Amino acid sequence: MKTTNYLRFTDQTTWETKATEVGIRVQYEDEWIIQYYTHEHAIDVVGIIYNDDGVYNEETGEVVTPPTAMEGWHVNYKTDALPDALTEYIVTPSSPHRKFAGD
Numbered sequence: 824m825k826t827t828n829y830l831r832f833t834d835q836t837t838w839e840t841k842a843t844e845v846g847i848r849v850q851y852e853d854e855w856i857i858q859y860y861t862h863e864h865a866i867d868v869v870g871i872i873y874n875d876d877g878v879y880n881e882e883t884g885e886v887v888t889p890p891t892a893m894e895g896w897h898v899n900y901k902t903d904a905l906p907d908a909l910t911e912y913i914v915t916p917s918s919p920h921r922k923f924a925g926d
Contacts, residue, residue, distance in 0.1 A: 825865075827926050828905050829919060830912040831895035835870070838896050845906040864902035865923060872897050872920050899923065
């Protein structure tokens with residue numbers, strides 16, 4: 824049974840570096856691609872997550888104060904075996920902002 828691992832990297836560059844290191848980000852012709860879905864894993868790059876602290880004008884819906892960003896670059900990685908190089912990035916959110924269907 825595959826387990827969803829919630830990962831938080833310091834930034835997008837760190838994620839891309841680690842993804843390349845473990846072989847899920849590969850160069851194809853002139854561009855880099857991430858292998859999001861295989862028989863072994865599914866990856867959901869969430870990116871930056873924002874807190875629910877924004878202030879909005881009740882009449883117009885315009886932003887008065889934008890929400891603040893949470894720390895890090897977030898990735899959901901569903902697999903039987905998380906690569907060792909990614910284990911240090913595991914976090915345990917109390918209520919994940921995004922989940923895979925069926926989780």
